[in-house]
Every structure is written in C-alpha cells, then in structure tokens.
Amino acid sequence: xxxxxxxxxxxxxxxxxxxxxxxxxxxxxxxxxxxxxxxxxxxxxxxxxxxxxxxxxxxxxxxxxxxxxxxxxxxxxxxxxxxxxxxxxxxxxxxxxxxxxxxxxxxxxxxxxxxxxxxxxxxxxxxxxxxxxxxxxxxxxxxxxxxxxxxxxxxxxxxxxxx
Amino acid sequence: xxxxxxxxxxxxxxxxxxxxxxxxxxxxxxxxxxxxxxxxxxxxxxxxxxxxxxxxxxxxxxxxxxxxxxxxxxxxxxxxxxxxxxxxxxxxxxxxxxxxxxxxxxxxxxxxxxxxxxxxxxxxxxxxxxxxxxxxxxxxxxxxxxxxxxxxxxxxxxxxxxxxxxxxxxxxxxxxxxxxxxxxxxxxxxxxxxxxxxxxxxxxxxxxxxxxxxxxxxxxxxxxxxxxxxxxxxxxxxxxxxxxxxxxxxxxxx
Numbered sequence: 028x029x030x031x032x033x034x035x036x037x038x039x040x041x042x043x044x045x046x047x048x049x050x051x052x053x054x055x056x057x058x059x060x061x062x063x064x065x066x067x068x069x070x071x072x073x074x075x076x077x078x079x080x081x082x083x084x085x086x087x088x089x090x091x092x093x094x095x096x097x098x099x100x101x102x103x104x105x106x107x108x109x110x111x112x113x114x115x116x117x118x119x120x121x122x123x124x125x126x127x128x129x130x131x132x133x134x135x136x137x138x139x140x141x142x143x144x145x146x147x148x149x150x151x152x153x154x155x156x157x158x159x160x161x162x163x164x165x166x167x168x169x170x171x172x173x174x175x176x177x178x179x180x181x182x183x184x185x186x187x188x189x190x
Numbered sequence: 191x192x193x194x195x196x197x198x199x200x201x202x203x204x205x206x207x208x209x210x211x212x213x214x215x216x217x218x219x220x221x222x223x224x225x226x227x228x229x230x231x232x233x234x235x236x237x238x239x240x241x242x243x244x245x246x247x248x249x250x251x252x253x254x255x256x257x258x259x260x261x262x263x264x265x266x267x268x269x270x271x272x273x274x275x276x277x278x279x280x281x282x283x284x285x286x287x288x289x290x291x292x293x294x295x296x297x298x299x300x301x302x303x304x305x306x307x308x309x310x311x312x313x314x315x316x317x318x319x320x321x322x323x324x325x326x327x328x329x330x331x332x333x334x335x336x337x338x339x340x341x342x343x344x345x346x347x348x349x350x351x352x353x354x355x356x357x358x359x360x361x362x363x364x365x366x367x368x369x370x371x372x373x374x375x376x377x378x379x380x381x382x383x384x385x386x387x388x389x390x391x392x393x394x395x396x397x398x399x400x401x402x403x404x405x406x407x408x409x410x411x412x413x414x415x416x417x418x419x420x421x422x423x424x425x426x427x428x429x430x431x432x433x434x435x436x437x438x439x440x441x442x443x444x
Contacts (some may be wrong), residue, residue, distance in 0.1 A: 108274055118394075123391040
C-alpha cells in the first residue's frame, strides 16, 4: 500500500509538471526528463514528510537538490540548459495549499475584526501559512540552483555540442 | 551579397540579448550567451541589465570602433525552447566560428518556429491542475471539476492576453472564473475547499518566481528583485480574483 501511495504521488506530480511546463513551451525532447525528475522529486518529498517525519521546508530543499542534480545529469544528454528541465519539475512542489490558506485567512481576518478570538485565529493562520509558502518557494529555487554553483563549468556548457 | 557592417552586427547582438531576456531566461545565462555570440563576431562586450531595457557597449577588435546599444526588452511569452536553442546557437557560433549571415539566418529560424499547439497545451494544463488537486488530497469528482474549471479559465486567459488586455485584469478575471466554476464542488458533499484552492494554481507565475531567486543568489539583485516584484503583483491579482469567489461562497465553506 505504501508503495502504491508513493508511485501514485510520483505519477500525478509528473502529469502536473508536464502540463504546467507546457505553458512555457519547452523543447519536445525535454518532456521525458521533466516528467521523470518531477516524479522522483515529488515522491522523494512525499516519503520524507510522511515516513521520515521531516518538515515540509527541509523535505522540499532535499527534493529540490535531487531535481537539480538530476537536471545537470539529464540536461547534458539532451542538450538543454538545467533551468529548462528543473523549473517545470519544481512547479508541482510549489505549496499552493498554503498560499490559498494565506489568502483565505486574510479575508476571514478582515471579516471578523470585531471578534477577538476569531481575529486572533485567522491572524495566526495567515502568518503560519504565509511563512511556509514563502520559505518553501525560496528553498526550492535555492536547492535546485546549488548544483549549478558546484559544477558551474559543466552546468554552463550543457548545450555545447562536442565534436 | 554585401558584407554586414560592424554596426549591423552590434545591433544583432543587442537584439539577441533582448530576446533572451524577454523570453524568461535568468540574467547570468543571458550575459554568458551574449558574450559568447559577441566574441564570435570579434567584439569585446560589457552589459548592464535592467528590468525593461539593457545597455550594451561593444568594442570591435579589428576596427577599434565602439558601439553603444540601448535596447528595450520585449515582453515575450516564456519559451524554454528558445532558451535551449539560442544557448546552443551561442556555443555553435563560437565553436564553429559561424559567419555573421549564417548566424542571423539560424537565429531567425529559431525565433520564428511555432510554439506547441495551444489546444494541446489547454488539455495538458487541465490534466495538470486535476492531478494537482489529487496531490493535495482531492477526490475524483473534485478532480473532474478542477479539470473543467482550469480549461475554461486557461482559455479565457489565452483569449484575453491575445487581445492585449492589461495582464493584471486578465489574471483577476481568469482566477475569478476558474475559482467560481470550481465552487460548484460545494453542491456535492466533497473536498470542495481543495477544489477551489487548486483551481487557480495554473496561474501561479512559477518561472519568474524561480528565476528571480536564481538572479538574486547569483548577484543580479536588481533584475532578481524586479522579477519577484512583478511575480508577486500577479499573485496578488490571483488572490483578488479568488477572494471575490470566496466572498460569494464563504458561508457554505465554514
């Protein structure tokens, strides 16, 4: 059952990455790598959060690192820059639920200005959700970019055709 | 055929750089690619990049003429295809010493290539958002509702952007429409809050968000902050559209 959960998580993440990636017009040859990395990255975060008990921020950072190294490896094979592969692969990990809750809490806060208990509750909801959303987005970008700094010589010449 | 003058070549380099910047590539790659292209044309180059324009100073190594180019950065749709093909072109230019005419022909061929079929993209985005709903714990009915809401919302977005309506208004309108359609999930006794939350996520400007962080980390703080600022403005617009729906249906949500 655990295995099915992990696989289905990876599967839906791959579809999400392909669809959101398609908006940004990636080259056709990149789709396979995007789907593969998105599935591995999201399933990795799913495992870390659900079975290893790691928080969402650290789990996102680790998964983004995995995606970053993966894009360095696959990018060289299909002559694509790292960002072309890892940005679509990161998109399913953007914490949409937390972003939504932030907006929802803001509206409810403004609607309940005269009720101290509810007001405090929504204020807390606004800040905790907003903080998670911003931290995760930042860590996702940083994690995937770190491989580019470590192996900058290779990362900068992925699109070079060697004769 | 008349040989291109250094002036024409300098203008070409500026157009190339502005196009890269316009189609959503992080700044350090734009600078590296442009340096490669200008080196292949025998120029030494210095570049300053801003959000809406860039300044290039090119020194032709044979004639010792200096050219200064200020170009506006066009607002193009994001294209990873252009990113990888134009990057590859810059390596080709320097590795194979491409003559200017060939370089220009190849550049024009790359930028005039058609994008992925919009209808196909529309379907893919619908499926993507539906699987997003699944990832957040939505059930099958919610997924179907999110799929149709996304398809309609994305279609509205494409049509409105096509008519050159202000993109803040486009984002408010399409997030309102998508979330309103998703709120039909309230009729069924299902995970409707997840459906409403995920229905607007196809609008999140993920590429500028990540590019902005990359730019800041790499020291191009100015462009990084401006990318993030414009992305945040769009997110606020999504939130406004979503709030209108939430105002309408909030009593049934609590």
